[in-house]
Amino acid sequence: MGIGTYILVSLVKIAIALAILLTAVAYTTLLERKVVGRIQNRWGPSRVGPFGIWQPLADGLKFIFKEDITPPFANKPLYMLAPIIALTTALTSIAVIPIGPWIRLGSINTPLQIADVNIGLLIILGVTSVGVYGVALAGWSSNSKYSMLGGLRASAQMVSYEIALGLSLIGVLIYTGSFSLRDIVDSQAGTWLGFIPKWNLFRGQFVAFFIYIMAAYAETNRIPFDLPEAETELVAGYHTEYSSMKFAMFFMAEYANMVTVACLASILFLGGWSGPVFGPPIVQSLLPVFWFALRVFAFMFIYIWVRGTLPRFRYDQLMAFGWKFLLPLAIANIVVTSLVVALK
Amino acid sequence: MLSLILFFIFAALCVGGAINLLVQKHPINSALSLIVVMGSLALIYLLLGAEFVAAVQVIVYAGAVMVLFVFVIMLLNAGVEERTEHASRVAMVLGVPGLIIGLSLAVWVVSHLAGLDRIAIGGPMVMNGSDVFGNPQAIGHLLFRNFLLPFEVTSVLILIAIMGAVVLARREE
Numbered sequence: 001m002g003i004g005t006y007i008l009v010s011l012v013k014i015a016i017a018l019a020i021l022l023t024a025v026a027y028t029t030l031l032e033r034k035v036v037g038r039i040q041n042r043w044g045p046s047r048v049g050p051f052g053i054w055q056p057l058a059d060g061l062k063f064i065f066k067e068d069i070t071p072p073f074a075n076k077p078l079y080m081l082a083p084i085i086a087l088t089t090a091l092t093s094i095a096v097i098p099i100g101p102w103i104r105l106g107s108i109n110t111p112l113q114i115a116d117v118n119i120g121l122l123i124i125l126g127v128t129s130v131g132v133y134g135v136a137l138a139g140w141s142s143n144s145k146y147s148m149l150g151g152l153r154a155s156a157q158m159v160s161y162e163i164a165l166g167l168s169l170i171g172v173l174i175y176t177g178s179f180s181l182r183d184i185v186d187s188q189a190g191t192w193l194g195f196i197p198k199w200n201l202f203r204g205q206f207v208a209f210f211i212y213i214m215a216a217y218a219e220t221n222r223i224p225f226d227l228p229e230a231e232t233e234l235v236a237g238y239h240t241e242y243s244s245m246k247f248a249m250f251f252m253a254e255y256a257n258m259v260t261v262a263c264l265a266s267i268l269f270l271g272g273w274s275g276p277v278f279g280p281p282i283v284q285s286l287l288p289v290f291w292f293a294l295r296v297f298a299f300m301f302i303y304i305w306v307r308g309t310l311p312r313f314r315y316d317q318l319m320a321f322g323w324k325f326l327l328p329l330a331i332a333n334i335v336v337t338s339l340v341v342a343l344k
Numbered sequence: 345m346l347s348l349i350l351f352f353i354f355a356a357l358c359v360g361g362a363i364n365l366l367v368q369k370h371p372i373n374s375a376l377s378l379i380v381v382m383g384s385l386a387l388i389y390l391l392l393g394a395e396f397v398a399a400v401q402v403i404v405y406a407g408a409v410m411v412l413f414v415f416v417i418m419l420l421n422a423g424v425e426e427r428t429e430h431a432s433r434v435a436m437v438l439g440v441p442g443l444i445i446g447l448s449l450a451v452w453v454v455s456h457l458a459g460l461d462r463i464a465i466g467g468p469m470v471m472n473g474s475d476v477f478g479n480p481q482a483i484g485h486l487l488f489r490n491f492l493l494p495f496e497v498t499s500v501l502i503l504i505a506i507m508g509a510v511v512l513a514r515r516e517e
Contacts (some may be wrong), residue, residue, distance in 0.1 A: 125399075181479055
């Protein structure tokens, strides 16, 4: 493949990945409103189109036409920069996430992934750790007490839970011996006894999976860890002063981060796109993507389910949980996994 | 060729960020400039073929250390710094260029003696005639086989530093 074809294929893949991600983000908001609505015994949006399926478009239009207010005493450059950082970092992590095996289109043979790099997992961790600045700067630059408290809470929470999150992945890395997400999926291929899949979840990373899920909920500021935007105490937290598309950018960033977390959980613990493949060639090449999407959907659904079910933690409980429970548990998991691998 | 262009872009960004760090009056702007410096350093590491160090640079420095800097600036609500009136003009005219030239010479001599100037930007990733050195496997091998004792001693040193910080920060009861 020549350099020209390579760039063209990459650009097409970037466009497709962004379109899929943004559509997923838009429809996750609809799914959330529908599911939380049913949990609370009401219908949720139902006016725009059948079952309200055009609701995200209507919301988007409304955001565009809303007045964009900048508070008079805000630090304007940083106030503008914060939502850009938040959204950019949230969308960047999708670049290294594989959504399926290699496919062949005519003479072009390409992986279903924008870039297969050998430090893929580290890139995602790095990009999400830079995403903290979006939240922190939004809180600081708005020059409002609620935003400030929200920003402080968010940055402290994200820094604390990043450690547990990172350590929970070490067990998987010990099994795989690679940071490449494609290698991690490939290492989980196959089954035991013909029907139990060799997912990392069943290979002894059960504890790590739950540490990851809990730390990821805290990283994405979702209930039960949504202290940074606790509406009952902080109005809306770090984005209190934001309106119009700037608010929408924070909103999209939050949901894009949720999608990334769900993709990562599927890849690391649930075997990525593994699943039964059958039928004609076109179905065979698309079925893995479908199995992957199914896992991601299940994670998003659990996110929303948890949101509709659980109350919010207190801030000291949140910090104690992260540092005194999740972190030691993650370290214990690393020790046990290393012992198992070493003694095998 | 492409990597040389990228190197000049990120090197300029790095030096520009470092100068901006000194010039800015508000601490949060200085902290953000430092993040730009850290980020462009990571990309220069990447151009050198040290992808693991690049990723760790972003995660640890840009993502954790600098977040704490920004956090402290936010928490203390530090304002615009005050300038002292009598800045020495001799220091500005002679001292700064002299310092730059002296440091460049020192860096050149040291890197020449250590053989570091044989590492080409974007070139083949060879160091001291051995194989690829920047990927996680090679670094893990170096850390846990060749340099195990220094690595462990450093970890203990950092642990002692953490405990010292805890002891110093604890209130008297």
